[in-house]
Amino acid sequence: MIKCTVPIIVGNWKTTPETLDIAKKFIKQLDKKISSSKTKLPKKSYLLAVTDIFIPHLNSISTRGYIGSQNVSGTGIGQVTGVNIPSQLLTGGASFTIVGHSEVRKQGETVDARAHKVTLALQSKLTTILCFGEHTRDKNGNYLSELEEDVKQTLSLVDRKLFENLIIAYEPVWAIGGNTPATASECFEVVIALRRALASLVGIDYAKKVHVLYGGAVAPDNAKNFIEEGGVDGLLIGRASQDVSKFIDIINSCYIK
Ligand code: PGA
Numbered sequence: 001m002i003k004c005t006v007p008i009i010v011g012n013w014k015t016t017p018e019t020l021d022i023a024k025k026f027i028k029q030l031d032k033k034i035s036s037s038k039t040k041l042p043k044k045s046y047l048l049a050v051t052d053i054f055i056p057h058l059n060s061i062s063t064r065g066y067i068g069s070q071n072v073s074g075t076g077i078g079q080v081t082g083v084n085i086p087s088q089l090l091t092g093g094a095s096f097t098i099v100g101h102s103e104v105r106k107q108g109e110t111v112d113a114r115a116h117k118v119t120l121a122l123q124s125k126l127t128t129i130l131c132f133g134e135h136t137r138d139k140n141g142n143y144l145s146e147l148e149e150d151v152k153q154t155l156s157l158v159d160r161k162l163f164e165n166l167i168i169a170y171e172p173v174w175a176i177g178g179n180t181p182a183t184a185s186e187c188f189e190v191v192i193a194l195r196r197a198l199a200s201l202v203g204i205d206y207a208k209k210v211h212v213l214y215g216g217a218v219a220p221d222n223a224k225n226f227i228e229e230g231g232v233d234g235l236l237i238g239r240a241s242q243d244v245s246k247f248i249d250i251i252n253s254c255y256i257k
Helices: 020-035 052-061 086-091 111-123 142-155 160-165 184-202 204-209 223-229 244-255
Strands: 008-012 046-050 065-069 096-099 127-132 166-170 212-215 234-237
Touching: 008 212, 008 244, 020 046, 020 052, 020 065, 020 244, 046 052, 046 096, 052 065, 086 111, 096 111, 111 127, 111 142, 111 160, 127 142, 142 184, 160 166, 160 184, 166 184, 184 204, 184 212, 184 223, 223 234, 223 244, 234 244
Parallel strands: 008 046, 008 234, 046 065, 065 096, 096 127, 127 166, 166 212, 212 234
Antiparallel strands: none
């Protein structure tokens, strides 16, 4: 579980880097850069979602961030081959997990499966980042009500007593992996819609305080704007988190007053 300092800067390494050695060097370099930064950064300045097999190794050397997983299995303990369940990830060194990333949803993850993963992850005390995002935008703004419906459907299947360690990520699928992020105002509009959905489900107090992240083509030159103008509490970063210079530039930029 994580004590989150806002802004919450999360990297998603996906299938990079190719070897554990490169990953270890990256973490050492990153931690050194954080420690010598002229910007005042918190003790734990980043979250990094890495391939599960690297988690214990990177967790044991990382001093300035949290290491987590990119997905969890929704199966319980028992006779299932080739997956990692939340308690295994936690005791292996993960502090958090992502659930419902669009690249996982694409493989056929259903709303029920996502909700179940969130439940198991939160019960295991893994801080859980749950992703939502539209594939495309229509002129009439129907994507907003579809997103709200998705939030309500998914989270109505999760016991709200577990919501304390939940983080919501808004990741427009059309922006992920491309060069065109959402604008800060496009992001702001969706964040309002997501909070509105949460308010109707759990109440306004929770909806106001839950942390929301933006992800999709985040780069050093646009990162801070999402936090200042986009209404989010942090970022979920793919490619730019896989480059130590870009990642530290983003971290620094978000903390500069
Ligand atoms: P990107 O990916 O930053 O490379 O667009 C974001 C994500 O997949 O979470």
